[in-house]
Amino acid sequence: MPRRAIAAAPLRLLSRKRFRRAWAAGALAGGVRWLEVLAVGWFVVEETGSPMAVALVLFLRQAPMFLLGAFAGALSERGDRRRILLTAFAAMAAVMGLLAFLAFLGELTVYHVAAGVFCSGVIWALDFPVRRTMLGDLAGPSRFGTAMALDSATANLTRMLGPLAGGALMLTIGISGAYLASVVCFGGGALLLLFTSYRRPPAPPAGRGIFADVRDAFAYLPHAPVVLGTVLLTVMMNVFGFPYLNMIPVIGKGALELDALATSSLMSAEAATAFATALAIAAFVRPRHFLRLYVISGATFLACVIGFSFTPGYPEAMAVLLASGIGFAGFAAMQGALILYSAAPAIRARVMGVMTVSIGAGGPVGTLHVGFMAEHFGAQTAVGIMAAEGLACMALVLLAIPAVRPWRALKAP
Numbered sequence: 001m002p003r004r005a006i007a008a009a010p011l012r013l014l015s016r017k018r019f020r021r022a023w024a025a026g027a028l029a030g031g032v033r034w035l036e037v038l039a040v041g042w043f044v045v046e047e048t049g050s051p052m053a054v055a056l057v058l059f060l061r062q063a064p065m066f067l068l069g070a071f072a073g074a075l076s077e078r079g080d081r082r083r084i085l086l087t088a089f090a091a092m093a094a095v096m097g098l099l100a101f102l103a104f105l106g107e108l109t110v111y112h113v114a115a116g117v118f119c120s121g122v123i124w125a126l127d128f129p130v131r132r133t134m135l136g137d138l139a140g141p142s143r144f145g146t147a148m149a150l151d152s153a154t155a156n157l158t159r160m161l162g163p164l165a166g167g168a169l170m171l172t173i174g175i176s177g178a179y180l181a182s183v184v185c186f187g188g189g190a191l192l193l194l195f196t197s198y199r200r201p202p203a204p205p206a207g208r209g210i211f212a213d214v215r216d217a218f219a220y221l222p223h224a225p226v227v228l229g230t231v232l233l234t235v236m237m238n239v240f241g242f243p244y245l246n247m248i249p250v251i252g253k254g255a256l257e258l259d260a261l262a263t264s265s266l267m268s269a270e271a272a273t274a275f276a277t278a279l280a281i282a283a284f285v286r287p288r289h290f291l292r293l294y295v296i297s298g299a300t301f302l303a304c305v306i307g308f309s310f311t312p313g314y315p316e317a318m319a320v321l322l323a324s325g326i327g328f329a330g331f332a333a334m335q336g337a338l339i340l341y342s343a344a345p346a347i348r349a350r351v352m353g354v355m356t357v358s359i360g361a362g363g364p365v366g367t368l369h370v371g372f373m374a375e376h377f378g379a380q381t382a383v384g385i386m387a388a389e390g391l392a393c394m395a396l397v398l399l400a401i402p403a404v405r406p407w408r409a410l411k412a413p
Helices: 003-007 009-014 017-048 051-078 081-105 110-125 127-139 141-172 175-194 210-223 225-240 242-253 260-284 287-308 314-342 345-377 379-400
Strands: none
Touching (some): 009 017, 009 141, 017 051, 017 110, 017 127, 017 242, 051 081, 051 110, 051 127, 051 210, 051 242, 081 110, 081 175, 110 127, 110 345, 141 260, 141 314, 210 225, 210 345, 225 287, 225 379, 242 260, 242 379, 260 314, 287 314, 287 379, 314 345, 345 379
16 A cells, blocks of 8 residues: 555544544543643642642542443443443533532532542543444454554543643633533533444343353453453553653642643643654554554653653653653554454453453552652652563563564464
């Protein structure tokens, strides 16, 4: 295929109305996700002054992924994915509206914020097994890599703009403005899904219970080494890599002595280069690149987080976080693509649910881990130690599972 035609693949995918609407709904929800991290982190650290309190509140957003992720995968195979997302987005718009009302009255507390964060976590429990699987259905098997990389690019764009919007709203209106913006985004996403046509996949055989479906998904992993390795590396990255984001409000306000807007620019820096990198991946990635990109990008990201822990000021921190975005983009885009490509079609949504569990299991552990270390050693030192642990664990996974070593050829099921 000519290079120009390959590069146009994301645009051809977006020209499909059904895919475009589902993709845009996810983009709106993604904006809320990262706006909330900055706004909630800043609000909690102002109210309590404790890095551990920030970690505990953000822990609640990841807990539903662990508790519900596998069941979300089974539900995704049994129900209409569009209706599941539509209902969830509409409910979240109502929750965010209630929190905005409490903030306007001056009655909002850390406990209310924590409850809202937990509800947001339910939305992210649906992300891999429902929303991303639906995108894969709409794109088709030949475009799994393009669809997941395009979705990753969009997530990185919202990760860049969301914290900036959150910082601006916190400086001007306060947390009530952040919640109002969330109402608009979730409500807009629900409207887009309302007008998206989608043919639900065939349901599993009658007579099987949802617990049997979940059990089958976990039992499948040892028989699919690439899927197993992808899940383990995802757990590792969510324990030792991504939780550093939760400490950026603490590092910005404390060690670097920045205001909310400057701190939000640090949270957005990594996403800026990740967005550009993910667009390039969407245009040119092919299955033979998936493993190599996934593993090398993850190691690059962790190395940059270690570098971030040594930065003495804002310019140095900005430079390192910009570099880290390259690694983040490759890892985030390929984890979904590897599952969609490598898992058997009949069990694909359930395995995406297992991926959600792996994120949900790793994320809370990592958040509490870095929060505990930040209380004792300082937030910057904590993220450096955490990322070094991650590199060591990545090496152990590659030693244990040869199928995910980056020079190996990837085969379809």
